[in-house]
Amino acid sequence: MNKALKIYKILYMEFGSMGWWPVSSNNPKFEIIVGAILTQNTNWKNVEKSIKTLKENNLLDKNAIKNLDITKLADSIRSSGYYKQKARKLKEFVNFKGEITRDNLLGMWGIGPDTADSILLYAYNKPVFVIDAYTKRIFTRLGIRFNSYDEYQGYFHKNLPKDYKLFNDYHALLVELAKKHCKTKPLCDNCPLSKECQQKGL
Ligand code: SF4
Missing domain, CATH: 1.10.1670.10 (Helix-hairpin-Helix base-excision DNA repair enzymes (C-terminal))
Structure with missing residues (x-):
């Protein structure tokens, strides 16, 4: 062996x-993607707070984030740190129109290999x-x-x-x-x- x-x-x-990937909503795939982006450079407890805020405001949804003003989005995820950059990353993801592949994820601003691979593994079972x-x-x-x-x-x-x-x-x-x-x-x-x-x- x-x-x-x-x-x-x-x-x-x-x-x-x-x-595992801890999910708490009825939109697990999107929650995992959001979590994978928010967990960059912070601990999971801080991410959980942001996910809770998004959920309470019905924002744990692709279209909801697409339509949300970026400043308000940043404010909702403040607990995760680097919230302005992370809001931009979330916007990049929700506005992407192509197929979700590793290359396409890596082409998005602020998505590195570990985030891309977490999304592919946990949200897409790749x-x-x-x-x-x-x-x-x-x-x-x-x-x-x-x-x-x-x-x-x-x-x-x-x-x-x-x-x-x-x-x-x-x-x-x-x-x-x-x-x-x-x-x-x-x-x-x-x-x-x-x-x-x-x-x-x-
Ligand atoms: S704790 Fe880490 S360094 Fe120590 S024996 Fe285990 S694997 Fe090795």
Whole structure:
């Protein structure tokens, strides 16, 4: 078994199935897209506040955001930080008329690879592996290091079955490990990956 799959199995045994994107509205796809844009450079609690405000004002809807004045939109998402830029990003998305592909998402102002891939994976069920800071941190410590987002993603795409549910679950498991053990200052005692890790205790 290759290492990418082995790590998944160990984490799955430890934490169980976690596939997730928290949604609270009856428009889950759009809520995920909004959440993926708002979560850039902030924590999820701040995003939740903005989503709640949007929902309470019936703005968690593509047409509603399209028709909303950008200043009012920015005000509604203030809790997420960088709210003026994020309002512009949301406007870019809702005004886009073409097909939602990775290239088209990356062509939108302010949408980077991790946001594009989160949208594709969680909102559109496309098998693209999302690379975030947690993924890079954990795999670097395990001894698997790359220089770019694309190289990290290529590693997972090459070594895992192309299954969006597995990618979804795997990413959630890595987030769980990063929160419980592989923090900035790692807590290696009882870490389920300690036998696989080059940097255990360092
Ligand atoms: S053993 Fe320590 S450094 Fe290695 S993955 Fe676990 S928490 Fe991170």
